[in-house]
Amino acid sequence: MKSESVLNRIAQIPVLSVLNSEELTQLLAKSKKREIPRFSYVYSSGSSSDNVYFLVKGMVKIAILSEQGREAIKSILDAPGMFGEQAITCGIFHDEFAVTMQEGAVVLELGIKDFRELMEKNPMVSQKIISFLGKKVKQIEKRLESQIFKNARDRIIDFIKESACKRGYRVGYDWFLKRNLTQQEIANYTGTSRQTVTEVFNELKKANQIYFTRNKILIRDSFNLVCEDVV
16 A cells, blocks of 8 residues: 555544644654454454554454453444554553454554654644544443443344444445444444344344345345434
8 A cells, every 4th residue: 555545544534634744744654554464463452552553444343352252342443543542541451452354454553652742742633632532432331321221133223323324335225335244243242142133134134124145235225224423
């Protein structure tokens, strides 16, 4: 991926959107660019939290493992975006892991020392970080409320709506969405089971609200999808 394309992409990340072209070029020069295959670790749980990461291309899932080895997906990040913010706040070691979900993901690694220097030189970056962290807290609260107050079926439907609004696009009156997650991963994200995900998907398909194959989901107009601001 050419440097010009990378600069254009990272300029779209809200935290970095206040930087001018010279500052973005300097940030790129200090960063390590990694092109990472699908299903590969960007960082693993227990590794040193000494970088922040900017996703230039692809998709990354942030997840944790229970003592029993069960995965819980905390978030799914689309490019362009930022992750690994533990390094900014309090983390010395990662208590989560980050894995690429698409082939040819491109990630920039920036040392936390360099990023803190950037924050000191440009107070607007610090303000953007505060806003970014605030949105993360809001997202966590929303997920927690969903776990408490909504049943499994509603959480899975919310996932379909959220995914369509973030990653889908209109095809006539319907919405088209590529399937990047397995049924098990959807269960890990929604706090349900793979069997329940399969049942809900089949139920919605039978009601002609969605149509899906291994690689795509078509969300029918009858699904009444309304996209609001997605955190």
